[in-house]
Amino acid sequence: MSRVDPTAGREQLLWGWGRTSPARSTVVAPERAEQVVDVVRSVGPTGVVARGLGRSYGDPAQNAGGVVLDGTSRSGLLELDLARGIARIEAGTSLDDLMKWLVPLGWFVPVTPGTRIVTVGGAIASDVHGKNHHKKGSWGNHVLSLRLVDGRGEVRDLSPIEEPDLFWATVGGMGLTGIILDATVQLQAVSSSRILVDSDRAADLDEVMALMIDGDDDYDYSVAWIDVMAKGRRLGRSVLDRGRFATRDEVLAAGVHRPADYAPHHLASVPDLFPSGLVNHLTVKAFNELWFRKSPARRRDALMGIEHFFHPLDMVSDWNRVYGRRGFIQWQYVVPDEASDFVRYSLEQISGAGLPSFLSVLKRMGPGNAGHLSFPIAGWTLTIDIPVTAGLDELFDDLDRRVADLGGRLYLAKDSRMDPALLALMYPRLEEWREIRDKADPQHRFRSDLGRRLGLV
Numbered sequence: 001m002s003r004v005d006p007t008a009g010r011e012q013l014l015w016g017w018g019r020t021s022p023a024r025s026t027v028v029a030p031e032r033a034e035q036v037v038d039v040v041r042s043v044g045p046t047g048v049v050a051r052g053l054g055r056s057y058g059d060p061a062q063n064a065g066g067v068v069l070d071g072t073s074r075s076g077l078l079e080l081d082l083a084r085g086i087a088r089i090e091a092g093t094s095l096d097d098l099m100k101w102l103v104p105l106g107w108f109v110p111v112t113p114g115t116r117i118v119t120v121g122g123a124i125a126s127d128v129h130g131k132n133h134h135k136k137g138s139w140g141n142h143v144l145s146l147r148l149v150d151g152r153g154e155v156r157d158l159s160p161i162e163e164p165d166l167f168w169a170t171v172g173g174m175g176l177t178g179i180i181l182d183a184t185v186q187l188q189a190v191s192s193s194r195i196l197v198d199s200d201r202a203a204d205l206d207e208v209m210a211l212m213i214d215g216d217d218d219y220d221y222s223v224a225w226i227d228v229m230a231k232g233r234r235l236g237r238s239v240l241d242r243g244r245f246a247t248r249d250e251v252l253a254a255g256v257h258r259p260a261d262y263a264p265h266h267l268a269s270v271p272d273l274f275p276s277g278l279v280n281h282l283t284v285k286a287f288n289e290l291w292f293r294k295s296p297a298r299r300r301d302a303l304m305g306i307e308h309f310f311h312p313l314d315m316v317s318d319w320n321r322v323y324g325r326r327g328f329i330q331w332q333y334v335v336p337d338e339a340s341d342f343v344r345y346s347l348e349q350i351s352g353a354g355l356p357s358f359l360s361v362l363k364r365m366g367p368g369n370a371g372h373l374s375f376p377i378a379g380w381t382l383t384i385d386i387p388v389t390a391g392l393d394e395l396f397d398d399l400d401r402r403v404a405d406l407g408g409r410l411y412l413a414k415d416s417r418m419d420p421a422l423l424a425l426m427y428p429r430l431e432e433w434r435e436i437r438d439k440a441d442p443q444h445r446f447r448s449d450l451g452r453r454l455g456l457v
Contacts (some may be wrong), residue, residue: 014068017320018057019206019327020388020416023064029073033147033155033181036069040179040445041153043067047225047447047457052119053094056126057150058416060174066447071121077101078182085187086334087142091121091180096264096314099306103262105154107187107244108306110142114361116264116311121180126413127172127374129381131310134366136188138376140171141369146176146183151441152323155181159372169436172374174412176446176456177437192251195221195309197243201292201300203414205236205344209380212364221309226364227288228279228384231351236344238387239295240363241405254303264307268453276324279387284356293356306397313359326388329416331396333364335408336379343380344405346399350384353395359385374432375411383414393417418454420454 009028030036046066071092079088095116113128129138145159158167169175200207219242230237251259368377409426451457
């Protein structure tokens with residue numbers, strides 16, 4: 001057996017999708033499960049963390065001065081039961097590849113975030129959610145079992161029934177309970193690669209929130225783009241898209257002759273030449289005005305492809321470079337239904353500060369799962385991209401505290417700046433998670449920049 005020496009990896013500068021806090025690590029790329037075990041057993045005190053495709057916005061897949069395990073070196077379908085839609089998948093497999101393989105066969109991933117350029121292991125570690133959380137929950141809800149290399153270098157079979165504590169500590173555990181080798185997942189049956197979409201242009205926040213509440217039971221997928229630059233009577237004006245997968249007959253009736261075909265497009269990559277400050281108050285205000293006005297006031301049963309409905313930004317590679325060298329933060333919170341007024345308050349604060357954001361979305365969330373550090377709870381989640389500028393910390397520190405006081409939380413997969421003192425308030429099962437993690441990893445071999453920054457390790 002060929003062994004992998006962590007010291008034999010390549011030194012590499014890594015950063016999250018927001019490009020805010022680069023760190024140098026030793027990157028190793030084991031191709032077999034036995035080599036993953038070797039890495040875990042031989043790492044030093046700086047530890048190891050797995051990394052997928054680098055789409056977490058902050059620093060959970062970085063390990064300054066330590067080892068980073070490149071999970072994408074182990075990718076592919078290990079088993080596929082087409083009759084039942086159950087797949088055993090290597091953790092480094094991207095959702096992009098899964099969709100290309102599975103959609104023509106009549107199956108879709110159970111949950112997809114706003115990008116398909118993420119791995120199965122990353123989807124579990126972040127317990128990602130999507131436009132269907134109000135109906136289907138997050139990724140952990142659909143994982144039947146997984147294999148994990150723990151801190152002793154032992155391979156453990158986990159499921160909601162077999163070792164449930166460690167299973168749920170791993171779902172949403174940000175890679176700090178072990179290295180996921182593979183997972184068995186329940187897929188979603190589809191009979192086409194098209195979505196039937198209803199669109200509504202909402203004049204203000206009250207209107208869009210009322211539409212979303214009324215449509216909870218009627219639509220499988222729901223998301224609202226929010227114009228965070230709008231103020232006054234137009235505060236929270238939105239474009240709401242809701243839909244479901246079209247049937248084969250509906251797609252054929254629309255004149256599409258190969259209803260199951262799926263071939264996503266990629267435009268040219270954004271060059272790394274944009275100056276910081278290009279995304280500013282003037283450019284974003286103009287963009288948001290154009291985006292709102294070009295959207296239909298009311299449209300029904302529009303046929304859209306998977307990439308256009310779920311992953312429009314993926315059509316432009318490296319789109320994060322448009323923010324320039326200083327990068328950007330993505331701030332995402334969830335608050336319970338009874339704290340829905342906070343959505344208005346947060347928009348008032350952000351629009352009042354004139355912070356530019358063209359990528360801001362509002363979603364409804366259903367009940368959370370048993371994951372100790374899983375982000376979703378029933379209520380409202382708002383996501384905002386903002387370029388790094390002076391004065392951000394004071395505003396968002398105040399908003400973060402209000403989120404915590406209301407029983408809400410920030411999404412760890414997006415965070416790059418929260419006060420660690422708020423973590424236990426936002427995640428009340430934190431100590432229970434730590435106890436389970438300590439048993440699985442008594443020497444704390446699994447480490448990351450996020451883990452150190454927030455005091456998780």
